[in-house]
Amino acid sequence: MHLFDRPIIILSAPRSGSTLLFEVLSKSQSIFTIGGESHALIETIPKLNIAYRKFSSNALSEQDIDDDLRQLLLQRFSDALQDSQGNKLKSDNDKSIRFLEKTPKNSLRVDFFNALFPDALFIYLVREPKENISSIMQAWRSNKFVTYPNLPGWDKRNWSLLLPEKWQQLNRQSLASIAAFQWQAANEAIMDSLQKIDSNRWCMVSYDQLIADPAKTVKQLCQFTATDFDPALAQLCSKPLAHSRYTISTPKPDKWLENYHDIAKIWSSTCTTLNKINHHLRQRGHPIYDTQWQQHDIAKPVALAPEPTKQGLAQPNDQNVSRNSPCPCGSGKRFKQCHGQLH
Numbered sequence: 001m002h003l004f005d006r007p008i009i010i011l012s013a014p015r016s017g018s019t020l021l022f023e024v025l026s027k028s029q030s031i032f033t034i035g036g037e038s039h040a041l042i043e044t045i046p047k048l049n050i051a052y053r054k055f056s057s058n059a060l061s062e063q064d065i066d067d068d069l070r071q072l073l074l075q076r077f078s079d080a081l082q083d084s085q086g087n088k089l090k091s092d093n094d095k096s097i098r099f100l101e102k103t104p105k106n107s108l109r110v111d112f113f114n115a116l117f118p119d120a121l122f123i124y125l126v127r128e129p130k131e132n133i134s135s136i137m138q139a140w141r142s143n144k145f146v147t148y149p150n151l152p153g154w155d156k157r158n159w160s161l162l163l164p165e166k167w168q169q170l171n172r173q174s175l176a177s178i179a180a181f182q183w184q185a186a187n188e189a190i191m192d193s194l195q196k197i198d199s200n201r202w203c204m205v206s207y208d209q210l211i212a213d214p215a216k217t218v219k220q221l222c223q224f225t226a227t228d229f230d231p232a233l234a235q236l237c238s239k240p241l242a243h244s245r246y247t248i249s250t251p252k253p254d255k256w257l258e259n260y261h262d263i264a265k266i267w268s269s270t271c272t273t274l275n276k277i278n279h280h281l282r283q284r285g286h287p288i289y290d291t292q293w294q295q296h297d298i299a300k301p302v303a304l305a306p307e308p309t310k311q312g313l314a315q316p317n318d319q320n321v322s323r324n325s326p327c328p329c330g331s332g333k334r335f336k337q338c339h340g341q342l343h
Contacts, residue, residue, distance in 0.1 A: 002078040005096035007117045012125040013186035014104040014161040015135035017207035020244040022102035034080035037103040057165040059108040062115035105162045107186035110193030122202035134256035136179035176262035184273045
């Protein structure tokens with residue numbers, strides 16, 4: 001098993017630009033990744049599987065780790081390591097590894113990862129909230145980010161992106177309310193956990209800064225993580241960054257205005273969280289986000305098609321779940337290959 005040295009964990013709400021940041025930093029020749037997100041690596045462990053946790057939430061705490069589980073997770077991460085070119089790391093490598101991890105669900109698992117990697121460094125990525133909430137709404141509508149198909153107790157059938165605690169109260173809420181709830185839950189959980197960690201072990205970065213000046217932003221992150229701003233990174237950051245692999249449609253200024261009227265209705269609910277984010281941004285010398293709602297002269301949007309109605313919901317051990325259907329836990333595997341085989 002490889003020796004991990006100060007793993008770098010990107011924390012963010014979903015649709016904040018974490019994939020783009022991950023794709024940029026992973027080009028460093030001194031950084032190793034598992035090639036993508038860690039959903040299956042974590043959630044195929046029975047005690048961490050959301051179906052076995054009664055679909056309460058994606059949250060994990062330090063109490064969820066014991067010595068056996070720590071060794072299992074370290075081995076799984078170790079076995080999956082690859083370099084910036086996608087080459088598997090040789091098992092006989094005896095050097096310590098700078099590991100980069102990014103999974104939006106980890107916003108609800110900061111204490112868990114801090115217990116797994118006690119020397120980890122955390123990069124807290126934030127995005128302008130109207131843009132972020134709008135992007136979450138777009139992700140739900142696309143049906144490309146369904147994490148829990150036929151979520152038990154969810155009237156709208158499929159659940160997308162991370163699952164925070166108290167998600168059940170959203171059953172009759174608008175899509176904007178759901179998106180704002182996910183944005184708020186992720187950011188609140190991150191900030192609460194980071195307050196318990198030495199301030200030298202975490203930093204903040206905004207998506208806006210990354211897009212506007214990638215070279216300066218990535219250089220600062222390299223300095224924070226004690227990694228090299230090597231030629232591969234320099235070349236990548238010398239021009240506008242390419243879209244990330246999970247971009248739904250071409251980014252454009254004020255794209256969030258497509259959801260202007262819906263976001264206006266829930267804007268007041270974001271203020272407490274936004275003020276906390278601004279407090280941390282200000283403390284660390286970053287520009288803050290506007291908390292005032294700006295009026296725009298925008299025509300009413302065309303009504304969207306109604307969301308899918310509730311269908312037969314599959315319990316984790318429900319006989320109605322086909323063995324070849326996607327596992328309700330969201331691991332990406334078929335039911336028979338995931339928690340279906342664990343009964």
